Amino acid sequence: MKLGLSRRRRAVAVIGAAALCTAIAATGCAGDEESNNNAAVSGAPTTALPDAPASGAPVRIGFVSTEGGAVVSLPEMREGAEAAAQYVNKNGGGIAGRPIELVVCKQQEEPTSATKCANDFVEQKVAAVLSPGTSQGGTILPIVAGAGIPYVTLNGVSQQELTSPDSAALSAGLPGTIGAMAAAAKDKGMKNFTLFASDGGGLGALADAMGAPLFQAAGVQLKVVPIPLGVPDPTPLVTSGLSGKPDGVSVIADAATCASVYKAVQTTDPAVQKVFIPVCLDPNVTGIIGMDAVTGSTGITATDYLSDRPDSVLYRSVLQAYAPSATVTGAASSGYQVVLALAGATDGIQGEVNAASIKEALRAAKGVEMPAGGGITFTCDGTAVPMLPSICSRQMLIGELNDQAVPVNLKVTG
Template sequence: MRSTRTRRATAFVVLTLAVATACAQPGASPERVATPAAPSDPLLGPADPATGDTVRVGLFNVEDNPQADLSSTGDAAEAAAAYANEHLGGLDGHRIEVVRCADKIDPQSATACAEEFVRAGVVAVVAGQPTTSDAVLPTTVGAGIPWVGSSPLSPSEIASEDAFFFGSGAVGLLGAYAQYSHDVGYDNVTIYGVESPQVLGLVGTIGRSIFARAGVGMQVVGVPAGGDATARVEEGLADDPDAVLVIAERSACQSVLAALHTLDAPQTRLLGTGCVDQGIIGALGESAIDNAVVFAVGDPSGDHPEAQVYRTVMQQYAPDAEPTGLTTLGYVSMLGFIRAVNSVGLPDGGEVSGEQVAGALREARDVPRPLGNSSTFSCDRSHLAPQLVQATICTSEVLYTTYTAGLPGRYDKIDVGPIYGG
């Protein structure tokens, strides 16, 4: 369906113009997704329903687990697919059916998800925010199914040439932390990382190398996923660092922020988006993140057309989902995947295969990045550390903002490519 490329590009231009002139809106399974928006909705652009054969796309994301439930991240991914089916012509004309399988933080159930994806004949697996990718990716990639997302973290994700990411994830976050620390003149920092082999291994290898390159001293302190982190946080403050950095999911981040608040630590906090969802702010109060610098895959709160589209998509297709924090990762992962494939197109005729989708991804260039404030991404090469990362990280830009009174300010961009030697 390569003939649809011009129609898709025109649709995106019309959408952008429609959003720019419209009023801004406020900020597990298919039944979580609401009734599609009316075709005439000016923020979503004109109706362009998918009319071709259905293609299945896998969705793997942490949910249905008492330790962590990021169902909103999965809901945002499904919302993006529903939006594309009604307004972007689906996946190059094909209607998208999402096959959603929960990452229950259990390798055995993750292996079952891998088998389900292969059995269902998905053409790609979209990673929301998983923790057991290593139990899924080798099987799906081995079956010719590409892996796509916005937050690479696990060894299998970073080491796979068939993985594509529309955000730079923890790798980019480390680079952004290091570059920012260098730029503002920090001499030494403490990184609090959730006690996970993936996180601590990444920080201990790539992190140490990047901070050394930036000329900033750093120490790593592991913190539990839940419970009281005060003792560990106090340990990390013993050398009086200039700033504290956090790489953790929601529960661990809340524990670290609570401890920092209790200890009245004066250090600037450098955080990821998982630390600033409304649940954490509601539990700890605005002062716990006041003046924190937050690094993100995108800007969901501003007046840019991309942010307005995001808020409207969430209102229309996933109104019960929490739109802040890690929720944006699901949206960026799914919509980035759809835009990348649609920018290149798929061959006419026959069933769509994972190999065809991977080929389109490898050709995608200068694609508008969801929530990227006019940034683009290109997957024709990896933009970060090719000597360290085999996956294709399609952008080296990270957005960041400072929170005041519980709200983000204007987002700026930082390019972490140079610090990785890119």
């Protein structure tokens, strides 16, 4: 099944706000999670940071921070980025040896403030613009790209972010998420799988087009059930989707739809195996469907918060040193990852560190390990997902959900 570019654009636009929360973390769009964080990271090791300061003139790097909006405000993304920048400058040897000057601009997930940020970045002549994830990438990217500034996002949402030659979308996004579902279904020995997908902008059709070959390759039959936006009670659709007695189910939607669909699943077939995307693990969702429906299920993530891998230990250590109030399993990870990913991708720059050399380094970098990514790597040469050439990886992580709704014992998929 083929979808035209305009239809892909509509699907991508509709899931923009949901994708912002989906991609960054299970708790990224929640409120006060300090007690949950303390329980989740209890006993996870940290380490002393090395003494490797950067030197020379700083490289100005723009950072898009989602703060102050009426619908969503995620200051922890900025806190994670600032912590990562301090680590790069004091302990990590800099970007090609030079320190980062992080130029933060706060925007409220609407075009006016996003446009102002983009123009500010151009005026301040930053060498790159970083975004952990925003629904306003389609506003910001054309402005900064017009000034020759590369745009690097952890989680691309807009059509421009996913296809522009001036953009690098480091994480796997929707293709990687659906691929991870197929891998989880195969690992669990499933033969039939039902995916409930929010149907705004043709997302259901897009999920079917992407998912059918991935699930077929995994030896699993996929059924996609579209859920209309704002449907008051999805129970009849859920009942129909479960009528074939699938071995597993998942939901791609905003938190409210996740809650209503999974609540109906629990009523209709509580024993069916479940695969959760991050937004469906928001405390506002798990509080409605109950942790008993979550614990022991499979979770999809792009961040390894809790393991003993050196990059995960480093992540916790950097937050402990430079952002001690930030939630380890929350939105701070996205800001941290995008800053350190840029440092890793540009490590081989020789000579001047500027917009042109950063853009060249991004396109040349191959197999760069995602910080705190559990072994995920990215390569930004357009080959990961050819139909969306700015996506730099097909890989995600799957793992069993613990009693804090955090995936553990992670495995790389894709």
